[in-house]
Amino acid sequence: MSSYRNSYEARCASDLGPGFAYEPLKLTYTLTCSYLPDFVDVANKRIVEAKGLFDAADRRKILAVKSEHPDYSIEILFQNPNLKISKGSKTTYGDWCDRHGIAWRKGPAK
Structure with a gap:
C-alpha cells in the first residue's frame, strides 16, 4: 500500500x-466562467481593472482572460x-504584472 495506509482511502x-491503482495519474480540466471587467473601452478593446486586493483567484x-x-x-x-x-512573498502586485x-x-489617490 501507498501513503494512504490506516486511512479512509486505505479502507476504500x-x-x-487490486484492479485499482492509487492516484496513478493527473487529469486536467477546464472551468467555464465569465468575467465582468470594471471598465472597458469597447471601440479599442481595452480593459481597465481597479484593484485594492489582488488575490490568487483574481490573478x-x-x-x-489574457490568454x-x-x-x-x-x-x-x-x-x-x-x-x-x-x-512571505517578495513579489509585489506590480512585480507580478511585469x-x-x-x-x-x-490608481488615483483619495
Whole structure:
C-alpha cells in the first residue's frame, strides 16, 4: 500500500481490490466562467481593472482572460501596487504584472 495506509482511502482501496491503482495519474480540466471587467473601452478593446486586493483567484482570472482574449489589452489600476501577493512573498502586485506582461499603474489617490 501507498501513503494512504490506516486511512479512509486505505479502507476504500481494500474494498475495491487490486484492479485499482492509487492516484496513478493527473487529469486536467477546464472551468467555464465569465468575467465582468470594471471598465472597458469597447471601440479599442481595452480593459481597465481597479484593484485594492489582488488575490490568487483574481490573478488566475486575469491570466485566463489574457490568454483567451488576446485581442483585448488589460491594464490594472492598483490602490497600492507595492503590496505583496501573499504573506512571505517578495513579489509585489506590480512585480507580478511585469512578470506576466500586464500593464499596471498606481490608481488615483483619495
